[in-house]
Amino acid sequence: MTAMAKARPSGENATAVDRVVDVLTETVPGTNLPAHEITSVVTACLGLLTDDRATTNRLETIQRLAARWACAGMTYEFAQRLVHTVFRVHVSGRDRPDTQRLIEAVHSATSAVSAGFADTAGYHRDQGGPGELARALFAERGVAEIGHRHGLPVPQRCVVLAVSAGPGELGPVSPAELHQWITRLCRRPVPAVLGGHGGTMLVPEPGVLGEIGAVVEDSTLAVVSLAAAREEIVAARRQAHELLEVVNTVYGTPGMYPFADYALEHQLTRSGPGRDRLADLIAPVAAHPDLLVTLRTHLRSGLHRGVTARTLYIHANTVDHRLKRIAELTGLDILDSATMWQLDAALVVHDFLHPDQAVRGWRPVRRRPVRGRTHRAAAHLAEPADIPA
Numbered sequence: 389m390t391a392m393a394k395a396r397p398s399g400e401n402a403t404a405v406d407r408v409v410d411v412l413t414e415t416v417p418g419t420n421l422p423a424h425e426i427t428s429v430v431t432a433c434l435g436l437l438t439d440d441r442a443t444t445n446r447l448e449t450i451q452r453l454a455a456r457w458a459c460a461g462m463t464y465e466f467a468q469r470l471v472h473t474v475f476r477v478h479v480s481g482r483d484r485p486d487t488q489r490l491i492e493a494v495h496s497a498t499s500a501v502s503a504g505f506a507d508t509a510g511y512h513r514d515q516g517g518p519g520e521l522a523r524a525l526f527a528e529r530g531v532a533e534i535g536h537r538h539g540l541p542v543p544q545r546c547v548v549l550a551v552s553a554g555p556g557e558l559g560p561v562s563p564a565e566l567h568q569w570i571t572r573l574c575r576r577p578v579p580a581v582l583g584g585h586g587g588t589m590l591v592p593e594p595g596v597l598g599e600i601g602a603v604v605e606d607s608t609l610a611v612v613s614l615a616a617a618r619e620e621i622v623a624a625r626r627q628a629h630e631l632l633e634v635v636n637t638v639y640g641t642p643g644m645y646p647f648a649d650y651a652l653e654h655q656l657t658r659s660g661p662g663r664d665r666l667a668d669l670i671a672p673v674a675a676h677p678d679l680l681v682t683l684r685t686h687l688r689s690g691l692h693r694g695v696t697a698r699t700l701y702i703h704a705n706t707v708d709h710r711l712k713r714i715a716e717l718t719g720l721d722i723l724d725s726a727t728m729w730q731l732d733a734a735l736v737v738h739d740f741l742h743p744d745q746a747v748r749g750w751r752p753v754r755r756r757p758v759r760g761r762t763h764r765a766a767a768h769l770a771e772p773a774d775i776p777a
Contacts, residue, residue, distance in 0.1 A: 640748025
């Protein structure tokens with residue numbers, strides 16, 4: 389496993405999380421999980437030992453990650469071992485939690501893993517040949533044999549779709565229903581590995597992306613699309629899911645996210661000196677909630693101080709005062725639009741590393757949702773007679 393970047397959890401748990409992530413990097417070989425997923429599961433597990441207020445959210449995080457791992461082909465035993473190792477490494481440190489609380493936390497976490505794998509079980513049974521082919525392409529072995537066995541063409545080029553249903557109840561279109569509809573739209577099998585909360589599809593017909601996007605925009609799904617040749621599928625799948633995690637964490641808005649349009653967000657959130665520099669830039673501002681909300685609102689208003697003032701129900705002079713304070717803390721000329729992109733980028737990094745402080749439910753105004761035959765496509769998808777029981 390390559391060296392894993394840590395996502396800088398906030399609060400007293402940060403040191404413990406960093407230590408466990410470091411140990412996992414060396415003691416749990418055989419997984420190619422993205423760095424942020426390792427950090428997320430460690431943060432969620434250790435959070436069960438320290439605070440009851442966010443228990444539900446933490447268990448949902450573990451369950452959602454487990455479902456994603458199941459879709460990616462991880463075994464149930466390995467996922468449970470990973471969670472057990474988190475707690476084992478933690479209790480080997482200096483701060484040992486209360487025994488009863490530890491037992492309850494381990495039980496809750498492992499139950500969440502079981503629930504996540506259960507989410508994927510039914511659909512895996514029904515996917516048959518296309519599911520096997522997708523898993524073979526992801527594993528880069530047995531592709532030709534499985535394709536021949538099921539009479540399925542092996543795609544030489546495709547569009548990788550990373551799909552997420554998001555937290556909470558499923559909307560009017562589930563990942564499985566979307567897959568069934570895309571299969572009919574393409575008039576050929578669409579390799580996919582999906583569970584109840586999402587997964588990956590390999591669409592062999594790039595020309596149908598407009599119609600797919602129209603359906604997705606009317607759903608509660610978030611979908612990242614990235615074109616790839618056959619030999620690029622594994623890397624494209626990883627990158628697409630990395631970006632899916634970013635848009636769910638930072639924006640939290642359903643819709644179609646072409647990778648080319650959001651490549652900057654993907655690059656900004658990868659571990660490295662650039663991300664660290666941007667995180668350090670925004671940190672003094674983030675320490676003042678009033679300044680952070682003003683900066684966020686000002687950026688989303690298109691740098692229009694009047695709109696910022698009206699949105700926050702404050703006087704325009706107050707906006708000016710706060711912007712001046714932000715300039716002092718960051719060393720940037722806040723009135724120069726040419727430097728504001730640095731703060732915009734820093735805010736993306738901050739929200740990704742500190743999802744508890746992110747304000748979701750929007751997308752950057754520079755993007756445009758995929759539109760077109762939205763109502764016709766959505767109606768076609770929702771038509772009961774068109775979806776076999």
